Amino acid sequence: MRGTDSHTPVTAPPKRRRIGSVEVLAAVLIALLLFRQPLASVLSTPRLQTWTTVFVSVMVQATPFLVFGVALSAVIAVFVPRSFWAKALPKHPALAVPVASCAGVILPGCECGSVPIAGSLIRRGVTPAAALAFLLAAPAINPIVLTATAVAFPNNPEMVVARGVASVIVAMLMGWLWLRLGKAEWIRLPHRPELDDLSRWRAFWAACRHDIVHAGGFLVLGAMAAATINVLVPESVLQRVADQPVLAVIALAGLAVLLSICSEADAFVAASLSQFSLTARLAFLVVGPMVDLKLISMQAGVFGRRFALRFAPATFVTAVVVAAGIGWVLL
């Protein structure tokens, strides 16, 4: 819509650059260095210290996945020609959805990487329904995650099957649901005129920078929320709902949203929630990689807030219903 003039030299309007961000950044960093001691003592109470540790861990854990996911999405955005996607996916959107869901198998990673990749796919002309199905399926059904699930549930191999099947079904349902009900204007992808008229390498690094700063910023927000939940919700609260079958499913699905654990680790956490039924734990495993605080935050950043506010609740409901159904049949 706008921004066509982004690289035409413009005489700087007088009120724009009062103090630049570099100066602000330098001031913030100096202030932080000066107040390092008081800051450290504020953070030394056990609760805040646990919060800081969990926050930093989530960030350290997610950064490689974010950075490599962003690099891959920049490759898609810059080096893979548009015609490739037209050939690789079936023409009809309704058929492209299941193909894209199953294509998730080949991307070993967790959910932080798949958000920028799905954004890139849409920008390169892949139908949004298919890109969204890929976004949901990839973190849940790739080989690393399924292997981790098998290791975490040595006595229940059916858990692996149930997780894979339920996740693919949810991804396809959401893709088709988007075809029927989705409106293109809900997705507001960052406008990137620069990518079209820059040299390839310059476009590559511009895409990397943009996605790291953007998705990364939202990742920080999500990690903060997850750390807060981790510290504030003691496990003993869960003990009380574990005995009620319906409530248990909803409680664990909600917990998956709040905890925002990486999809490669969530099976181990699910395994340790042994007071809950297998179906409830399946809901935890199906919902977790598709809807959680850090994902909602990142989706709002990459696709826009209007999209995230509709997509996340719809996915949550679909995932809970499908997980409960599959759990009832298979477990």
Added chain:
Amino acid sequence: MNRQAQGVVMLLLGGAILKASLTDMYLRYVKAGLQPFLIGAGLLLVLAAIMTIWYDLRHGATVDTECADDHDHAGHSGGGHGHREPRIGWLLIAPVLGLLLVAPPALGSYAAGQAGTALSAQQTTDFPPLPDGDPVQLSVLDYATRAIFDSGASLGERTVQLTGFISLGPDGQPLLTRMILSCCAADARPIKVALTGSAPEGVAPDTWLEVTGTYSTQTLADPVNGEDIPFLNVATWRPVPAPKEQYE
């Protein structure tokens, strides 16, 4: 936040990740296996930062109009001025601050008290014989699993040596505890072993101890999740420095 500032923030984040992954610091937060990926990600961040700053200085004549960052306000026309800069990027200073200035310790007794002992996750029925050695060195997890699910059969009369930190049990008694990780500290779960016999007294929580002793048939229910906590009949104990890899 303009491009140069974004470049600086990426440089700081990449530097912080590199610093944590090239020292033992990263072991406080994630599994050892992530190290090569952390180093790779740190290098890529630093490279992206350098390229960003370099391109910006070289093509700096153009005014920085960051048009990419107006997802939410539709119908906002105009020539690219008065747009919002990606303010969300400022948050990336938080992990840099966390890693370089605060550097929080590995999870300890407070986190262990919040969560129930996580033995059930490791349930197996096949226990190989204990390794050689007297006392035989076992992980807290291995001891607790053998004590609960094997009813101590594979432990027998052997003297075992465990290393863990002290957390406080339901009645304030010391528990020898170790956190287990599968990915990062957000999924850390404690494994707790209660101490009987000549159990340590007056040891502050989070103190690391090396304890030797034998299997005891006693158990205790963890009030957090109702799982069984095994006991160790302590013969000797001594404080030790925290190990490099605090998680099991």
